[in-house]
Amino acid sequence: MRRHILEILRKNAPEPVSGEELSSLLKVSRTAIWKHVQVLKNNGYVIESLPKRGYILQSSPDSISPEEVEPRLKTKWLGRNMCYEERVASTNEAAKKRASAGCEDGLLCLAEEQAAGKGRLTRGWFSPYARGIWFSVVLKPPFLPQEAPKCTLLAAVAVARAIHDYTGVRTGIKWPNDILFKGRKLVGILTEMNAEFGHINYIVIGTGINISIEKEILPADIRETAVSLAEATDKKINRAELLALILKNMEELYEQAVAVGFTAVLEEWRRWSVTIGRDVLVIAPNETYEGRALDIDEEGLLIVEREGQRVKVIAGDVSIRSTGAEGGKD
C-alpha cells in the first residue's frame, strides 16, 4: 500500500494529491491513507501536507527499501520478490536460508548494513549502514553444477556495465569477479551454490558495491585497497536506481545464457577484464607462481602462460603485477 501511495505522489510531484483522491484510487479510507503517510514520514520521506490540497512528496530517503527499489525495477522476474531488512548478518546468509526453505526463483535480499558481510574464501566484506549496495539474489538455473562459475562472471559483467551506464565510470574486472577502479576494489561478488549430482538446487549471488565509504572509516587492512564509487564520479548516486539497472542487466544476460549459452557473457567479460594480457601472481591452493594471463576458456577458467606452458587457473587468487590502463572515466 505504501509503495502505491509513493508511486502516485512521485508521479504527481510537485503537484499535490488529495487524501480523497488517494483514498478512491487505492480503495481504502482517508484515515488509512493518513496513517500510511505518517509511517512514510517516520521512514524518512519528506511529505508536505497542504490543507485542502493534499500531499506533496518533497524528498525520499537514501534507502534501498522495497519502496525505493520496486518502482525503479525494469525486470520481469528478477527481484520482483524482495526481502529487506535494515541490518542483517549477511545478505547471502539471508538468501540461502530462504532458498533452502524453497523460495521462488529470482528472490532479492537487501540490507542497508551487514554485520558480517561475506567475501570469497571466508573473508569478510565491510558493509556499513547505507554506504553501499549490499544485496543477494537467488537463482535456480537449469545449468549443470559445473557451469555455475560462469554465473559469477555474468554477475560481474552486469555490475560493470550498469556502473558504466549510470555514471560513465569505466571499471575493470579482475578474474574471476572483483571489480576494480584504478586498481582498488570497488565491488566484490560471492557466488554460493547448493547442488547435488547433475543438478543445481540454487545459486546465491551476493554483491557488495562500495558507494560512499570515507577512507577514514575503512578498516586499516583495506584502507589502501578499497574504493567507493563516489570517489570515481561527481554524479549523485541513487543506490536504488543503480541497483535496478544492475538487476535489469543481470536478468537480460541470464535469460540469454539460458537460451543460447554463455558466449556473449564471456565475450563481454573479456572486454571488461583487467587481468587478461597482464603479468599475474597466481596464489593457488598449493602453490604460488608468476605468469602472464592470456585469456579465459569457455568454462570461465583463467589461462596463464607459466614458464612457456599454458596452464589453467581453476581456484585460488590472482593478483596483477604489471600496471595497466583499467579504470577511469570515458
Place this chain on the structure above:
Amino acid sequence: MRRHILEILRKNAPEPVSGEELSSLLKVSRTAIWKHVQVLKNNGYVIESLPKRGYILQSSPDSISPEEVEPRLKTKWLGRNMCYEERVASTNEAAKKRASAGCEDGLLCLAEEQAAGKGRLTRGWFSPYARGIWFSVVLKPPFLPQEAPKCTLLAAVAVARAIHDYTGVRTGIKWPNDILFKGRKLVGILTEMNAEFGHINYIVIGTGINISIEKEILPADIRETAVSLAEATDKKINRAELLALILKNMEELYEQAVAVGFTAVLEEWRRWSVTIGRDVLVIAPNETYEGRALDIDEEGLLIVEREGQRVKVIAGDVSIRSTGAEGGKD
C-alpha cells in the same frame, strides 16, 4: 561416561564388573555409576546387577546410538564426532545445518528414523524407525567443485564393499549411486554440495540403507522396487557394525582419493556397476532416449552409445532396460 561404562562391561562380559571397580576406573562415585546404569537400562541395555559381584551386560538394544557405534569405529577421523537423534526430519538437513555453522570435517549425523528423508531430485526416502541405517557425513574436501560427483561414486563403492564384506551379499551399483539387489533398490545416496568459485565449502553425503523393512509397511509406490538387506541374507545384521565398516571403507577411499586421485574409486565402481554394458533408458532434463551404457569417464559421467554416437550423461536418471546378472550371493 555411559560409553565408557558400556565399553568396560562389554569387554568383561559375561564376567561381572563391580561398581567399585567402575567407580575407581572412571573416577566418579558409585552412586554416579549406578545412575548411569539406570539410564542405560532405560535405553534398552539389559544389565544384570549381581549383589556384591557387580554388573553384567547381557544384551544391547538394536540401535545406532553413539554408545553402539563409537566402540566399533575403526576410523581415524570420519565419524569421530557424531550427532545422534532418534528422530530427525532428515540427516542431510541436520548435517547441512551443522556444516553451515562451521562443524568439523568428518561429522557423522545419525538417526533411527527420518520424518522427511530426502532422495535425489526432491524425492523422498522412506526411513522407518530402526529399520535401516540413515546417516549423513560432512566432508570438507580439498577437491574442486567439479570433482564433487566423484565423491558420490566413492560413497557407493564404500557401501557396496561393506555390505559384501559383512554379509557376503553382492549388490550392484546403478549409475550414479543407487545400490540394487536383484534389480530392487537397497541403498540410496544423496550428495549435496555447498561451493563457491573454485572452492568446496562442504559436501554432505547422505546414505539410506534398508535393513529390515517388511514389504507390508513399504509405501505402495515403492513396494515392488525397494528391498531390505534382511531379504538378501540370513545373517543377523548389527546396524552399528555395518555402519562402522562403511565408514572405515569411506575414510580409506577418501584418503586415497585426496592423496592420489579417484582412479581406484572409478575402477572399483566399474566392478560393482550394473549399468555398464546394459541397454538403458536415459531420462535427461529435456529428453528421454534409449542407448547402451558403455562406461564412465574420468569425471564419473556415464558414456552411452546413442544411435551409433557416444554421448555423455551428465544429469538425470538412467533406468536399466535389459536384465543382467546383478545381485546375488557369493
